[in-house]
Amino acid sequence: MVKKTTFVAGMSILLMATACKTKDVKMNAEKKETVSEKKEVVYQVFTRLFGNKNTTNKPWGTIEENGVGKFNDFTPKALREIKNLGVTYVWYTGVPHHAVIRDYTAIGVSHDDPEVVKGRAGSPYAVKDYYNVNPDLAVNPEKRLEEFEALIKRTHEANLKVIIDIVPNHIARKYEGKSNPKGVRDFGVDDDVTVEYKRDNNFYYIPNIPFQLPDGNKPLNGESHSLIDGKFNENPAKWTGNGSRLAKPDKNDWYETVKVNYGIRPDGSKDFPELPVGYDKLSNKEHYAFWKGKSVPSSWIKFRDIALYWTARGVDGFRYDMAEMVPYEFWSYMNSAIKNANPDAFLMAEVYNPKEYRNYIHLGKMDYLYDKVETYDKLKAIIQGKTPPDGLSYIQKGLADIDVHMLKFLDNHDEQRLASPDFAGSPEKGKPMMVVSTMITSAPIMVYFGQEVGEAGNENGGFGTHSRTSIFDYVGVPNHQRWMNNGAFDGGKLSQSEKDLRDFYKKLLNFSGHSSAVMGQFQDLQEVNRQAALGYDPNHVYSFVRWSDTQKLIVVTNFSSESSNIFELKIPADIIGKWNLKDGSYTIKDQLYGKSTTQLQVVNGEGKASITIAPLESFIYQL
Incomplete structure (x- = not known):
């Protein structure tokens, strides 16, 4: 999720975790259990944008003006070309049904208030219904789940695996599970809203005080809309997703979301069973056995069931947003349950505190964490001429015991595009960075769609900003659209330099994917x-x-x-x-x-x- 906020100081207490200085041996049992024997390549696609052929790119444009991609745009040809790039996993970003500014009442979906939605197309990290998918992505919104299941099947037929997002830390301000399986109760329906905290409440509350919209927020860029009236009905107010305990959050807070309660009391203490000493050295099976029969907070069960629902439908793995805002004991509970259902599940997470890496790997049972604040940030400083490359070696030495778990990337939906003037400044400057980040580690490498053809993120989508491809707006991705070539997926409109760049990525990723040395x-x-x-x-x-x-x-x-x-x-x-x-x-x-x-x-x-x-x-x- 895009980090546009200053975290509330009080949340630092909530996020404290016991330090764990355990060492990992590269060929230990855990590696054999959870980590691939070959170099994996994750291709992140922003699903809404991948197949969009419209080049209008009007700021704050509607879906009719600027267009939108669909599940069906991932044709067998498109998936073959992704596979031929050297890819093994496709991370379909923005699949779960999130809040959008569009009328889907005809299929039983309620309106979302623009005052608690970012952009016109909505944030993919404000999920509204975890048991269904974004209706924008379907040719027939009423059949949207079937269309996504068909995409899972096509992806597998292309010998690729599927990753989707799960965002346990927060959900949309207006969550409505219209597609819940039998027996599944919505988040919050059983909460005691008269108290700030109770273990089995799904949210934290500010009793007797209604929610107020932040000052300075300008929904839909000031456009008139029947639901824009200066208020949003939420009484009592809930804590905001980034941890704000104010009934009236700041406009830079994640005001479109609410914080999920995992049994961390407001004073930061834990209200659930803790893992015994030594569990950092034990397997997923042993973690799964530990939690069996234990009484755990309601939110733990809800998110475990969500993950298992998608696992049963053929999803091969998950990318967890802001994982370090959720206690690692929960991750042990959830990830061991997923591995029990699918031992080969691919589990990767955002964790930005290096002091917590080993806790989330060894105790939280994560396969992979983002190597953002060390390798990514160092490479960015090197290409910008701010530092020599020597520091890369010190980072590798410091991560040596967990190297296989530290996923590398140079581009994703949160960060400035690699080729943008604010980062490398050109696609060519990304080449040495890509070689180093791919070859220096046995961990997976991730590529963001359009990176391989030099996309620079120059478009002004509206809510989104220059240098990033907007995740909040209906926009096109120009370099990617030239490769897409109106659905031919043959690179027919690419310049020669763009074709050469994609060829570089293809050679590098395919070589690394078949290299035993890079896993050595x-x-x-x-x-x-x-x-x-x-x-x-x-x-x-x-x-x-x-x-x-x-x-x-x-x-x-x-x-x-x-x-x-x-x-x-x-x-x-x-x-x-x-x-x-x-x-x-x-x-x-x-x-x-x-x-x-x-x-x-x-x-x-x-x-x-x-x-x-x-x-x-x-x-x-x-x-």
Whole structure:
């Protein structure tokens, strides 16, 4: 979810978790149980925008003016092309039914008040009904669930797997479960609203005080609408999604959502069973057994049932929004239940506090966490010329015990687009960043649709801002639309440079997906070459090795957009020894384009290779 708010200080108490300094061994039982044996590639698509062919892009435009993509736009051809890019999972963002400004009363869906909806198309992180899907995405809104189930089937037929969002921390201000399975009660219907907190209440309340709209909010950009009257009926007021305890939240709060109660008392203490000491070392099966028969808060059960509902319908995994705002004991409960139903489920989450990473992996049983505040932020600083690349090695060392769990990305719906002037400034500058973030880790790599053809997010959708592709508005995505080519999905309208960029992504992702070395060992070459390599430019060049029993790789990349670098790369004796190389000459050839071949000369147990690297160029040399 887009972070447009300052968190309320009181919530910091709610989010405190006991520090857990456990160590992970790369080949331990948990890795075998939960983590893939090959490099996974996640392709995030904003489902509403992927198939939209309309290029009008009027700010605050309606669905009729600016268009919208549908589930059916993911044709077998489109999915084959995504698969051929090297992708293994498609994350369909914005699928669960969220609040929108559109009349769907004919199919039994109530109106949403524009004063508690962001944008015209609505935030995908203000879910209104977890047992159905966004009617905007269906050709026939009444059959929207069937159309999504058909998309799941098509995705599987393309040998791809399906991820959707679950947002346990908050739900839409007006949640209405119109599609609940038999016996499922809506959030909040059984709450005692006379108290601020009760364990089995689904929400936190501000008793006897009605909700008030934030000052300065301008719904629909000031357009008149029958439901815009300066009020929203909620009495008593609930805590807002980001933790605001005010009946009148700020306009920068997540005012369109309400905070879900997981049994954390307002003073931050826990009102549920805690995991015994040592459970950080135990398996999903053992976590599942621990929770069996335990009394847990109502919200835990509701979200577990939601996840299992979608798992039963063929969804292969989930991306959890703002996971660290929910206690890791709940994640243990929910994730172990999902793994019990589908041991291969792919579970990834937003967690931005490095001190909590190991808690959410080992105790919360997450497969993957965003590596945002370390690797992503460091790469952004490097390409913007603010820091040399050496820090990447220190980050890798610090994450070594959990490296396999730290999903890498350069672009997603929350962040500025990689090619935007506010980030890298051009698609070409993203290339060395992409090589490093893909090859430096055995964890999955994620690509946001349009990234592979240089989308820069220049459109003004209305509520959304420049440099990000809006998730709140009906807009088109120009570079992606040129690749889509009116539904042909053949890149027919791309420029030559855009075609070349996509070819780069395709080669890199497919190579990494079939590389045993990228799932093996890592060692940095930066320190030894900074000290010893003749001509090596450590302010712009970064190098490292990856290897397995069957494959040896040397990765060299140049972050400079201006300077070539000619140098003699040193491979230290300890690596030569680990690779069992005798003195002699070994041919190493680049695996991205095959244009660069050089010799690794091993003399007295140390290696050297002559390298000439152009601006923004990268080599993945294979022995």
